[in-house]
Amino acid sequence: xRGALLLFRKDxxxxxxxxxxxxxxxxxxxxxxxxxxxxxxxxxxxxxxxxVSLDAPGRTVQVGDRRLSVDDYVERLQEEVDVERLEPxxxxxxxxxxxxxxxxxxxxxFIADLQSGVRQPTLELVTSRRSPIEGEAIQRRxxxxxYRFNQGLAQGYVRQVLQLVDFIxxxxxxxxxxxxxxxxxxxxxxxxxVDAQAELRRDGNTALALRLAPLISFxxxxxxxxxxxxxxxxxxxSPIQLSIREGARGRExxxxxxxxxxxxxxxxxxxxxxxxxxxxxxxxxxTLVRLRRGLxxxxxxxxxxxxxxxxxxxxxxxxxxxxxxxxTDLAVGRWAVWPGVLLLAGAAFGxxxxxxxxAARETRTALLAALMLALPxxxxxxxxxxxxxxxxxxxxxxxxxxxxxxxxxxxxxxxIGGSLALLGGLTAVLTGLAALVLHRxxxx
Amino acid sequence: MADVDAPPLLxxxxxxxxxxxxxxxxxxxxxxxxxxxxxxLGPNGAGKTTLLELLAGVARPTEGTVTWGGGDxxxxxxxxxxxxxxxxxxxVRENLRLFAALEGADDPSAExxxxxxxxxxxxxxxxxxxxxxxxxxxxxxxxxxxxGHPAALLLDEPSATxxxxxxxxxxxxLGELRAQDGLALVFSTQxxxxxxxxxxxxxxxxxxxxxxxxxMDDLLARWGSPDDGVDADERAFLRLVEGTPA
Numbered sequence: 046x047r048g049a050l051l052l053f054r055k056d057x058x059x060x061x062x063x064x065x066x067x068x069x070x071x072x073x074x075x076x077x078x079x080x081x082x083x084x085x086x087x088x089x090x091x092x093x094x095x096x097v098s099l100d101a102p103g104r105t106v107q108v109g110d111r112r113l114s115v116d117d118y119v120e121r122l123q124e125e126v127d128v129e130r131l132e133p134x135x136x137x138x139x140x141x142x143x144x145x146x147x148x149x150x151x152x153x154x155f156i157a158d159l160q161s162g163v164r165q166p167t168l169e170l171v172t173s174r175r176s177p178i179e180g181e182a183i184q185r186r187x188x189x190x191x192y193r194f195n196q197g198l199a200q201g202y203v204r205q206v207l208q209l210v211d212f213i214x215x216x217x218x219x220x221x222x223x224x225x226x227x228x229x230x231x232x233x234x235x236x237x238x239v240d241a242q243a244e245l246r247r248d249g250n251t252a253l254a255l256r257l258a259p260l261i262s263f264x265x266x267x268x269x270x271x272x273x274x275x276x277x278x279x280x281x282x283s284p285i286q287l288s289i290r291e292g293a294r295g296r297e298x299x300x301x302x303x304x305x306x307x308x309x310x311x312x313x314x315x316x317x318x319x320x321x322x323x324x325x326x327x328x329x330x331x332t333l334v335r336l337r338r339g340l341x342x343x344x345x346x347x348x349x350x351x352x353x354x355x356x357x358x359x360x361x362x363x364x365x366x367x368x369x370x371x372x373t374d375l376a377v378g379r380w381a382v383w384p385g386v387l388l389l390a391g392a393a394f395g396x397x398x399x400x401x402x403x404a405a406r407e408t409r410t411a412l413l414a415a416l417m418l419a420l421p422x423x424x425x426x427x428x429x430x431x432x433x434x435x436x437x438x439x440x441x442x443x444x445x446x447x448x449x450x451x452x453x454x455x456x457x458x459x460x461i462g463g464s465l466a467l468l469g470g471l472t473a474v475l476t477g478l479a480a481l482v483l484h485r486x487x488x489x
Numbered sequence: 490m491a492d493v494d495a496p497p498l499l500x501x502x503x504x505x506x507x508x509x510x511x512x513x514x515x516x517x518x519x520x521x522x523x524x525x526x527x528x529x530l531g532p533n534g535a536g537k538t539t540l541l542e543l544l545a546g547v548a549r550p551t552e553g554t555v556t557w558g559g560g561d562x563x564x565x566x567x568x569x570x571x572x573x574x575x576x577x578x579x580x581v582r583e584n585l586r587l588f589a590a591l592e593g594a595d596d597p598s599a600e601x602x603x604x605x606x607x608x609x610x611x612x613x614x615x616x617x618x619x620x621x622x623x624x625x626x627x628x629x630x631x632x633x634x635x636x637g638h639p640a641a642l643l644l645d646e647p648s649a650t651x652x653x654x655x656x657x658x659x660x661x662x663l664g665e666l667r668a669q670d671g672l673a674l675v676f677s678t679q680x681x682x683x684x685x686x687x688x689x690x691x692x693x694x695x696x697x698x699x700x701x702x703x704x705m706d707d708l709l710a711r712w713g714s715p716d717d718g719v720d721a722d723e724r725a726f727l728r729l730v731e732g733t734p735a
Contacts, residue, residue, distance in 0.1 A: 047590075048591050051587060051590050051591055055579065055583075055587055058579070058583070059576070059578050059579070062578065063578070251693075308706065330574070330575070330576055330577055331570060331572045331573065331574040331575075332574050332576060334542075334547050334568070334570050334574050335527075335568065335570075335574045335588070335633070336591075337547065338545060338546045338547055338568060339546065340591040340592070341591070343580065
C-alpha cells in the first residue's frame with residue numbers, strides 16, 4: 046500500500062510539473078463541455094410540431110361558463126411549440142424528413158369524450174428517433190401544455206359544481222325540457238319546516254312537531270357539508286398556486302440536462318485519459334519492470350491510477366459545478382453529495398482508462414485508443430430514455446449521466462441508488478479486468 | 490573476487506520458459522557465488538534476457554526454480570534492464586529518492602544522496618532524467634538498482650548503447666562496486682571480449698540452452714583453431730553457437 050501511495054505522490058508531482066498538460070486536461074474537457082452544453086441547449090429552442098386533428102371541426106364543449114374547442118387547445122400548445130397543421134400522411138413524411146420534431150394527433154371524438162365527463166380523451170405524441178434529446182424536450186413542453194389545459198378545464202368543472210352546490214343550498218329557477226320551474230333549496234326548505242314546526246306547536250300538536258326535528262338536523266348537516274365542499278373543490282382545482290413573475294435579465298440560462306452532459310463529457314475525458322496515459326507511461330518508461338518485481342503489485346498499481354483519476358475528476362467536477370453555480374442561473378445544490386458522487390464516477394472512468402492503458406503498449410496509442418473508445422460511448426451515455434442495452438450497462442458513462450441528471454434536476458434522490466451501485470460494480474469489474482490484461486501483457 | 494568456499498548466492502535449476510508454443514529457455518542451470526561475475530554470452534534471441542528476467546523475478550519460470558541466498562528473503566538483487574527504467578520527467582534525485590522509498594529505505598533522501606555520490610551524478614542531480622546523455626542515464630539506471638543494497642546485480646547488456654569511453658567508465662565503476670561492496674554480477678553481452686574481460690566465467694546461451702560454461706581458455710581449447718589468428722575468440726564462439734562439435 047505504501048508503494049501505491051508513493052506512486053500517487055509521484056503522479057501528482059508530475060501533473061503539477063506539466064502546466065501545459067494540466068491546462069489541456071482541464072481546458073479541453075471544459076471546451077468540450079461548453080460545446081455539449083451549447084448543443085444541448087437545443088431543448089430551449091422552439092421546436093416545430095405537426096398537428097393532426099382527426100376530430101370533427103367546429104365541435105365545442107361547455108365547461109363552466111366557457112365553451113371550448115380544439116382551437117383553444119391548439120392556442121395553448123402554441124405557447125410552447127410552433128404548430129403546423131398537417132394531414133396524417135404528410136405529417137409522417139415531414140417527421141421522417143426531420144422537418145418537424147414530433148407529430149401530435151388529436152383523436153376522433155376528442156371533444157365528445159371531453160363532453161362526456163366519463164371517458165378520458167388521449168392525445169398521441171410521436172417524437173423523432175433521430176433526435177431523442179429534442180424529443181424529450183418536446184415531451185416535457187407538451188406535458189406542460191396539457192397540464193395547463195387540464196388545469197383550465199378543472200377550474201371550469203369546479204365552477205360548474207359550485208354553481209350546482211349553490212343551487213342546492215339557495216335554490217333558484219331551473220329550465221328542464223323547455224319548461225321553467227323553481228327549486229326552493231335547503232335554506233328556504235329549512236325555513237318552511239321551522240315555520241311548520243312552530244305552527245304545529247302552537248296548535249298543540251307537539252308530537253308531530255317533534256317528528257320534524259330530525260329533518261331540520263339533516264338539512265343543517267347537509268348544508269354544513271356543502272359549505273365545506275366549496276373550499277375543498279377550489280383546492281382540488283388548483284392544488285398549488287404558482288405565482289410567476291419575470292425577473293431581471295441575467296446571464297445565459299443553462300439547463301440541468303446540458304450541465305449534466307457537460308459534466309459527463311469533461312469528467313469522462315479527464316478520468317479516462319489520465320488513467321490510460323498514467324498506466325501506459327509506466328510501461329513506456331520501462332518502470333513497470335522494476336515495480337512488478339514486488340515493489341508495487343500490479344493490481345495495486347491499477348488501483349493507484351484509478352484513485353488518481355478519481356481525485357482529478359473530483360477537482361475538475363467541483364470547479365465546473367462552482368463555475369456553473371457562480372456564472373449561470375442553474376441552481377446546483379446538494380454540495381454534500383457531489384464529492385462522493387464525483388469520486389465514484391471518476392474512479393469508474395479511471396478504471397475504464399486503466400483497462401485501455403493496460404492493453405496499449407505506448408502512451409500515444411493509449412491516449413488515441415482511449416479517446417476513440419470513450420467519445421462514442423460517452424455520447425451513447427447521453428441519450429436519454431430507457432438505456433437497458435448491453436452497451437449502457439458495461440460502460441460507466443450512462444449510469445454516471447443518470448446520477449448527474451438526478452442530482453441536478455430531480456427533487457428526490459430515489460432513483461440514484463441503482464446507478465451508484467452500477468458505477469461501483471463497473472469500477473470493480475473494470476479494475477479487475479485492467480489488472481488481468483496488464484498481467485498478461487507484462488508476461489509477453 | 491568470488492568466495493569459492495561460501496554457499497552459492499544464486500541457485501537456478503532446470504529453468505524453462507515458454508511463451509505459448511515458443512520455448513525461450515529450455516532447462517538452464519546457473520550458480521552464482523558471492524562476489525562472482527558471470528557473463529551470459531549469446532547471439533540475439535538466444536534467451537539471455539529471458540534468463541535474467543527469471544533470475545530478477547520480473548517473470549516466472551514455466552518450470553524450474555530460482556533460489557537466492559538459500560531462500561533467505563533478506564537477500565536483495567538489483568535489476569538493470571537494458572532500456573533504462575526510470576521516470577524521465579522526474580529529476581535524478583527524485584528518481585533515486587522514490588526508488589529508495591519503494592525499496593523500504595528508512596531515510597530515502599539520505600539514501601538518494603549516497604547513490605548520487607556513488608554514481609558520480611552530483612552535477613546532474615537536479616536535472617530531469619529525460620535530459621541526460623545515454624551514458625549518464627545508464628549510470629542512473631544502475632544507481633536505482635543499487636537502492637535496495639543488493640548482494641548481486643543483474644545487468645542486461647549494460648554497455649550495448651554506450652560509446653567506448655562511457656563503456657570504459659561503466660566497467661570501472663562496476664569494478665569498484667565489486668571491490669568495495671563484494672557485489673556479485675550476472676551480465677549479458679554479445680561481445681566475447683567483454684565477457685572474457687569482465688566475467689570470472691562465461692555461460693554461453695544458444696537457442697535457449699546453456700551451450701558452454703567456463704573460461705575463455707577452455708572455450709579456445711575446445712572450439713578454437715590454430716588458423717584463427719587475431720579473431721580466435723570470436724571464431725571459437727561462433728563455432729560453439731553454430732553447433733560445431735568441440
